[in-house]
Amino acid sequence: MTDKKDSTAENSPAYTSNEMLLEVENLSVAFRQYNKGLQQMDLKVISSLNAAVKKGEILAIVGSSGSGKSLLAHAILGILPKNATVTGSIKYMGNELTTKDQERLRGQEIVLVPQSVNFLDPLMKVGKQVRTSVRNENPVEAQRRVFERYQLKQSVEGMYPFQLSGGMSRRILVSTAMVSGAKLVIADEPTPGLDPKIVDEALLHFKGLAESGCGVILITHDIETALKVADNIAVFYAGTTVEVAPVADFSGTGQDLRHPYSRALWRALPQNEFIPIEGVQPLPQNLPCGCFFQPRCERATASCAEKQPEAREIRDGMVRCIYAS
């Protein structure tokens, strides 16, 4: 993870704050695959991805399925499959994150809040599973305290995952992060398929985590969820970050947004203009040349297809578009 290609993003004032918790720059993830017999090829699923989160801040990562959101979480934790290769830079508290650091920090300072009850051991009582996440205090006390805080009855600790309701399992999964005393919480799609009341409740939990000084990365495909709690929103498209913007920029007709894709996403929401964009996100094996969004972009010109745009700092945000202003 030392291969640095450009440092445009690094030089901006926003990215050099001393409160910076995690910085991901030009991250690429490729999977070694065999196609047609023994022909080996590397399939690049994430390329030049950037994201950064400060202490006490919620960064929402928004993108449709297949844009590389979950893989970013797994890359930060170092739990990608064996056939994955990672290049680029991941810095934690200002230091380059090595494989050894990842092994030491995961579960300790960096924790994952997974997306569904399937991530709980089906044959282990949930109380015990929460207790295995506790690092620095009495596991039973810590687990009971967090259950009380999330209004889970004491009887719940003796239950198995299949006995939990959707809302309960959500609270259990967040509990595992709460009791760990972690500094960085990565929540991977924490709200799909939940009713709006439980979504709001889950978001409040993340807000609470951020207020207690944690950095939170909220990975979601639902831009509305992101808007409710996030400080910054990173928009992913085809394995790369096209824009990072403060949440306030998502307003009106999207005139403050920097990238045409973010603007299109915003305008596609039902409460806005409800205008869908033509085409689909390209698959990793046939990415277009130049800007990945260029074939679908209404403002695309010939120079867009020449090379992938560098990440640029514009108005407290980041964008990968040569025409952004």
Place this chain on the structure above:
Amino acid sequence: MQTKDLISFMIKKSIRIATLLVALCLISFLLIYMSPIDPVQAYIGADMMRVGQEQRARIAEHWGLDRPPLQQFMKWAASVVKGDFGTSMIYRRPVLEVIGKRFASSLVLMGAAWLLSGLLGFILGVLAAMKEGTWVDRLVKWYCLTLASTPTFWVGLLLLIVFAVWLGWFPIGLGVPAGVLAEALTVGQYIKHLILPAITLSIIGVANVALHTRQKLLDVLSSDYVLFARARGEKGIVLFWRHGLRNIAIPAITLQFTSFSELFGGAVLAEQVFSYPGLGQTTVQAGLRGDVPLLLGIVIFSALFVFTGNLIADLIYVLVDPRIRQGGAL
């Protein structure tokens, strides 16, 4: 799970075994009836020249062989229901007594092989899965696939040649040394005669259990909950202990109980190779010499034996797996 559910579970199982036994007896009876073995001739054996046609007819009449097959079956079934399985023609003893005696010596053999294959197979399977793709995994897979494609009797013969004939470590056959009085037998002698047949019988089971355990553990290791456990910093032995063992133990144990049928089938071959006087060898004898009462008795007994194994496997799931136990779905 409630007692009521357990009772209804047991009632369902009882009905199933009852219907199974009736069908099994009928089919076995028909098969024997249509087989070319003449029970009277098999009974008389070498004395054939001295027994006249008239005497044969009288034996057949005495046994009821002159009556139609359905009547014969009903007569036999009626006495079986009363607990009388008849008398073995070969051993001239009540069938139940023969089965009980032979099964006792088979039980030691099958039990030893069962434990050995279960433990060894489980350990090998776990090792292979935890070290997936390494030489350990390849070695275990190669070993298992080779053994799984090898007939039991052939393995038995090989072991006999190497360990009994060439090396002379173990006796060549029989359950006890020849020419030794029963009172003079030692436990050591029993065990010495047991080792080779038990290894032969367990070898095939090892491959089965190891490959199943390996696959199941690989499934568990690629599950979301293990990914989450790894995200929480768990790895290696701790990860296996907390999540691996818990999730593969029930399938492994139930698989081991459902392997009773293979165990019984294997015992027939292994006992034959080693001339081990167990139920398997008795089955072969009963079949070859047309000992109908004994053969039918063994059929019923072996069906009950296999059914018991499956029943235990089902019960373990019901009683141990919380998803079934507390979900109350049977």
